[in-house]
Amino acid sequence: MDTNAKPIANPSVVLREEFDDxxxxxxxxxxxxxxxxxxxxxxxxxxxxxHTLAEITAELRAACEDAPAEAEQNxxxxxxxxxxxxxxxxxxx
Amino acid sequence: xKVMSTPRSLELAITNRCNLRCSxxxxxxxxxxxxxxxPTAEWLQFFAELKECAxxxxxxxxxxxxxREDLRELVAGIVANRMRFSFLSNGTLITxxxxxxxxxxxxxxxxxxxxxxxxxxxxxxxxxRGSFDRAIAGLKALQRNGxxxxxxxxxxxxxxxxxAKIARLLLEEYELPSFGTNAASYLGLCRLNANDLQxxxxxRSLAMETLxxxxxxxxxxxxxxxxxxxxxxxxxxxxxxxxxxxxATSGQGCLASCGGVFNKMAVRADGVMTPCGQLPHIxxxxxxxDSLRDVWQHHPELQRLRDRQAIPLTEFAYCRGCEYxxxxxxxxxxxxxxxxxxxxxxxxxxxxxxxxxDGGRLPSER
Ligand code: SF4
Ligand code: SF4
Numbered sequence: 001m002d003t004n005a006k007p008i009a010n011p012s013v014v015l016r017e018e019f020d021d022x023x024x025x026x027x028x029x030x031x032x033x034x035x036x037x038x039x040x041x042x043x044x045x046x047x048x049x050x051h052t053l054a055e056i057t058a059e060l061r062a063a064c065e066d067a068p069a070e071a072e073q074n075x076x077x078x079x080x081x082x083x084x085x086x087x088x089x090x091x092x093x
Numbered sequence: 094x095k096v097m098s099t100p101r102s103l104e105l106a107i108t109n110r111c112n113l114r115c116s117x118x119x120x121x122x123x124x125x126x127x128x129x130x131x132p133t134a135e136w137l138q139f140f141a142e143l144k145e146c147a148x149x150x151x152x153x154x155x156x157x158x159x160x161r162e163d164l165r166e167l168v169a170g171i172v173a174n175r176m177r178f179s180f181l182s183n184g185t186l187i188t189x190x191x192x193x194x195x196x197x198x199x200x201x202x203x204x205x206x207x208x209x210x211x212x213x214x215x216x217x218x219x220x221x222r223g224s225f226d227r228a229i230a231g232l233k234a235l236q237r238n239g240x241x242x243x244x245x246x247x248x249x250x251x252x253x254x255x256x257a258k259i260a261r262l263l264l265e266e267y268e269l270p271s272f273g274t275n276a277a278s279y280l281g282l283c284r285l286n287a288n289d290l291q292x293x294x295x296x297r298s299l300a301m302e303t304l305x306x307x308x309x310x311x312x313x314x315x316x317x318x319x320x321x322x323x324x325x326x327x328x329x330x331x332x333x334x335x336x337x338x339x340x341a342t343s344g345q346g347c348l349a350s351c352g353g354v355f356n357k358m359a360v361r362a363d364g365v366m367t368p369c370g371q372l373p374h375i376x377x378x379x380x381x382x383d384s385l386r387d388v389w390q391h392h393p394e395l396q397r398l399r400d401r402q403a404i405p406l407t408e409f410a411y412c413r414g415c416e417y418x419x420x421x422x423x424x425x426x427x428x429x430x431x432x433x434x435x436x437x438x439x440x441x442x443x444x445x446x447x448x449x450x451d452g453g454r455l456p457s458e459r
């Protein structure tokens with residue numbers, strides 16, 4: 001996926017942060033939930049159609065010292081997975 | 094146990110009114126029976142707070158929720174605030190037009206309709222003349238419009254001998270995937286009519302035996318979280334544990350049966366927040382005045398109900414020496430309250446020791 005792509009959250013989807021280390025993305029139209037970890041929550045909050053994947057990865061690296069080397073790939077895979085479930089789209093340039 | 098930042102679900106009594114007066118109604122004759130309904134704007138304001146709290150779904154109850162004249166506006170408010178919804182209804186007011194409207198929102202998880210008999214005489218005995226035909230018409234409207242119809246059969250003295258016929262009607266004739274069961278419980282109006290309605294030990298034994306038999310005939314299609322079928326399953330497990338001296342699993346031996354206070358809350362028709370629709374006397378605050386998040390996280394009464402699950406059953410004189418004490422979970426706090434005056438007791442209603450002392454029989458296992 002293009003690292004300049006700008007993911008945008010499906011406005012119907014609910015982010016529910018249940019505990020410190022556990023959250024769920026809930027699609028009220030399908031009733032399906034998708035568990036996300038704190039890194040996923042960090043990304044989700046930046047899926048606003050203004051941040052590129054590259055920028056989100058850079059912010060993630062800045063925010064957590066022990067971000068793994070493959071963070072960029074993880075962010076890409078995460079957004080691809082959410083896009084496949086209809087939970088995000090991409091801002092058209 | 095860790096507590097979530099906000100409840101996942103709420104049960105909302107959107108009206109105090111009902112077109113029926115069922116003799117075992119849990120609503121009327123309890124603290125849930127208040128003198129007014131909230132205006133539309135109050136509910137819509139609260140739905141916006143539910144969105145902010147990331148509540149996932151609401152159950153609309155009453156009274157009879159389909160009596161709300163502004164129902165469509167309320168449903169639109171729920172949808173706009175990204176929630177799903179379901180109803181607890183007597184079924185008598187459901188038309189094709191209403192069912193189609195609910196289906197078209199794409200967010201309705203289902204409508205629970207009460208059907209207590211296979212024929213008018215049986216159903217109407219506790220719910221009033223004419224209610225069976227109208228409830229069946231409502232059920233068919235739901236089915237025609239492709240909405241999940243979740244039928245609930247409340248078991249009492251007047252239908253306990255009809256369970257096989259009721260199952261045949263619902264599962265064969267109406268081809269429902271499943272239905273749920275419970276029993277007329279010592280709540281609300283049922284407290285005034287208990288002798289005429291509630292099952293005695295012999296009738297309870299019969300209901301358990303029959304429901305397990307029907308469960309074998311219709312595998313997985315009869316459900317229960319309370320009432321004779323749930324008790325049969327729970328008590329047989331306790332009896333097996335006693336015979337094999339099985340190690341206790343999490344929560345067994347304590348007042349741990351109620352998990353509701355970890356996931357959900359309720360609101361009465363007058364806007365008062367309560368821990369559960371069955372504990373309407375515990376007032377936690379008022380919507381649009383008190384913060385839901387704050388009440389959920391900090392109210393001492395909710396905390397007390399959550400801490401209840403650490404109370405060992407051996408603290409109660411009646412339970413001490415009971416051969417099931419290591420595997421019992423103490424049962425529903427709402428019934429403990431109505432039967433003993435204190436929710437921090439085990440409920441005598443689903444006490445296996447008492448059931449056996451009263452001459453009850455555990456069903457045979459096959
Ligand atoms: S049980 Fe339900 S239908 Fe019957 S009177 Fe009570 S609220 Fe109305
Ligand atoms: S006396 Fe009843 S409530 Fe107490 S432990 Fe025994 S079965 Fe459970």
